[in-house]
Amino acid sequence: MLDRLRDLIPEPALRRLPWYLAYVSLLREKGVEYVSSTGIARGINVDASQIAKDLSFLDIKGKTRIGYEVTLLEHKLEEFLGFRKGHRAAIIGVGSLGRALMQDSGLTNYGLEIVAGFDVDKEKIGTSTYGMPVYDIADLTAKAREMQLEIGIVTVPVEYAQEAADAIIAAGMKAIWNFTPYRIQTPEGIVITNTSIYAHLAVMYNRMLSH
Amino acid sequence: MLDRLRDLIPEPALRRLPWYLAYVSLLREKGVEYVSSTGIARGINVDASQIAKDLSFLDIKGKTRIGYEVTLLEHKLEEFLGFRKGHRAAIIGVGSLGRALMQDSGLTNYGLEIVAGFDVDKEKIGTSTYGMPVYDIADLTAKAREMQLEIGIVTVPVEYAQEAADAIIAAGMKAIWNFTPYRIQTPEGIVITNTSIYAHLAVMYNRMLSH
Numbered sequence: 001m002l003d004r005l006r007d008l009i010p011e012p013a014l015r016r017l018p019w020y021l022a023y024v025s026l027l028r029e030k031g032v033e034y035v036s037s038t039g040i041a042r043g044i045n046v047d048a049s050q051i052a053k054d055l056s057f058l059d060i061k062g063k064t065r066i067g068y069e070v071t072l073l074e075h076k077l078e079e080f081l082g083f084r085k086g087h088r089a090a091i092i093g094v095g096s097l098g099r100a101l102m103q104d105s106g107l108t109n110y111g112l113e114i115v116a117g118f119d120v121d122k123e124k125i126g127t128s129t130y131g132m133p134v135y136d137i138a139d140l141t142a143k144a145r146e147m148q149l150e151i152g153i154v155t156v157p158v159e160y161a162q163e164a165a166d167a168i169i170a171a172g173m174k175a176i177w178n179f180t181p182y183r184i185q186t187p188e189g190i191v192i193t194n195t196s197i198y199a200h201l202a203v204m205y206n207r208m209l210s211h
Numbered sequence: 212m213l214d215r216l217r218d219l220i221p222e223p224a225l226r227r228l229p230w231y232l233a234y235v236s237l238l239r240e241k242g243v244e245y246v247s248s249t250g251i252a253r254g255i256n257v258d259a260s261q262i263a264k265d266l267s268f269l270d271i272k273g274k275t276r277i278g279y280e281v282t283l284l285e286h287k288l289e290e291f292l293g294f295r296k297g298h299r300a301a302i303i304g305v306g307s308l309g310r311a312l313m314q315d316s317g318l319t320n321y322g323l324e325i326v327a328g329f330d331v332d333k334e335k336i337g338t339s340t341y342g343m344p345v346y347d348i349a350d351l352t353a354k355a356r357e358m359q360l361e362i363g364i365v366t367v368p369v370e371y372a373q374e375a376a377d378a379i380i381a382a383g384m385k386a387i388w389n390f391t392p393y394r395i396q397t398p399e400g401i402v403i404t405n406t407s408i409y410a411h412l413a414v415m416y417n418r419m420l421s422h
Binding site: 009011019106110150177200203204205 | 308
């Protein structure tokens with residue numbers, strides 16, 4: 001049932017669910033027991049009818065005039081979003097950004113378990129970063145099987161992005177989280193998610209000029 | 212002229228420009244002298260007519276049958292995107308993610324100069340992180356003036372996101388880069404950019420289930 005609902009949810013709604021989760025977690029910490037979509041709307045500045053519609057994809061019912069049970073809603077949101085399941089990932093490219101992600105323990109709260117790094121640099125191979133081993137990228141296929149790696153996080157310099165992605169695919173991993181601004185080309189069946197924080201910078205600078 | 216064109220560009224086009232920049236920088240490093248929009252299209256998997264249209268917002272003309280001069284295009288893109296100008300920023304919340312951004316020297320290449328961190332934790336105040344001072348959040352207004360801070364990067368725990376934003380606004384800074392999933396409310400005239408990498412995780416996990 002969960003998987004069927006997941007298939008139906010439009011991506012913009014899916015992207016909004018973590019906002020609700022953040023607010024609901026905050027309410028739970030404050031000891032609030034129930035919250036309505038109107039209450040969430042006031043707290044995070046999103047239209048209440050939109051929230052109600054987005055939450056309808058979850059396997060949860062609110063009570064009339066009382067709303068949703070906060071702890072249950074938090075649990076259902078985390079479960080629906082895949083944050084309660086550990087997804088095993090590796091950093092490909094243990095440079096500045098790669099190390100940055102390896103040290104962000106916050107990712108674990110969202111179901112991402114970074115367990116190793118891979119690099120081509122002989123100086124880095126065999127060392128450990130924030131307690132995680134750094135391996136030779138040439139060993140990715142063997143290690144991916146051994147460590148049950150599902151997600152490859154691409155933090156190499158932009159000119160090696162496609163090469164890194166090809167290595168991840170060859171290693172049998174099913175998802176690529178691309179932090180480079182390069183548009184990686186992937187075959188059918190591979191999940192690719194692009195997070196270009198630098199593109200966000202461009203948008204921010206542009207808005208700053210217009211203000 | 213640059214500012215006028217900047218006002219006209221639609222946000223989706225603006226978000227694509229860093230992709231072209233990444234590819235063009237790669238070509239320049241390889242010693243390529245000219246590139247056409249068709250060439251860029253082949254390299255990064257985006258429609259050529261879209262690229263030509265997006266690049267028409269830049270103050271640059273390609274030559275018929277030869278294309279754009281690579282070094283000039285790279286320069287114009289960096290300039291247009293604001294990556295050649297230093298934007299002074301501070302990390303609000305020197306936790307795991309805050310430290311991660313402070314150590315990502317790659318941001319400097321995109322015009323972001325993180326120069327300080329601010330926190331409420333007495334253990335952190337007065338120390339330095341990756342060579343940057345960590346100050347008391349209570350001193351933000353004074354330090355913002357002294358250090359000419361423009362951008363506040365919000366990496367506090369989600370329940371303090373609004374409070375951190377309010378402090379940034381009170382300090383007279385003009386832009387907020389929000390890394391929390393909380394929908395911060397800001398008055399007119401403040402630029403807010405939301406980068407919720409955890410929402411990207413939700414989308415990725417969801418696609419992995421459907422494959």
